[in-house]
Amino acid sequence: MSRPHPAVWLRDEPPPRRPRLTRERITEAAVALLDAEGVPGFSMRRLAARLGAGTMSLYEYVPAKEDLFDLALDTVMAEIDLPEPATARPPDWRAELTRQAVQSRRVMRRHPWMTELIGTRPLLGPNALSRSERFHAALAAAGFAGAELVAAAGAVSSYVHGYVVTENVWRTRMRDPAEERELRRRAQEYLAGESGRYPVLSEHSRLEDADFDAGFRSGLEIVLDGIAARLTR
Incomplete structure (x- = not known):
């Protein structure tokens, strides 16, 4: 005669198996590690410890540390809101550039390591490119094209990046x-x-005067005024 199966509440259940790693989970942990330690304190060994995994197991998902930098950068780029256009008309270039510049500063203040990696890694992820597309499209709709469009976009981006580097x-x-x-x-x-x-x-x-917010907006207005003056030529 077989013994009765005990109720689940009366059994010692084995701990559930840790789910396999995913690239998304590794990237999320990489962002958290970069927030805590910065680029100098980042290593695959420390990342593996955060995940409770072996260091070599990470390389099954991400071949190199630089790949993680790319993934982490694009992940936080998603924190820059990209709302749907209110109308089918081209966006107001000044409002669009101001919105992205202000939000970019906030994101780079939240994740200070971004300023160290931007410019050293190609921003080709989907989040970065979608925001860059909107940024450039606003300038194109205003009348810029070719090298001047790229220069105008670069002037705003460089101002934001340089300001936040100093601020951080x-x-x-x-x-x-x-x-x-x-x-x-x-x-x-x-x-x-x-x-x-x-x-x-x-x-x-x-x-x-320690008002970084007012200083940022004032400087941004001067840069945008220069772009506007260029458009009137």
């Missing part, structure tokens, strides 16, 4: 608001005392 470095090294205010005050005071040697800097610099 500053925020990394200057974490205490009170210390920052004191440093800015002393620097402004120093320039005031050197007005004879640096009259323009002394008169116009606003070193005590």
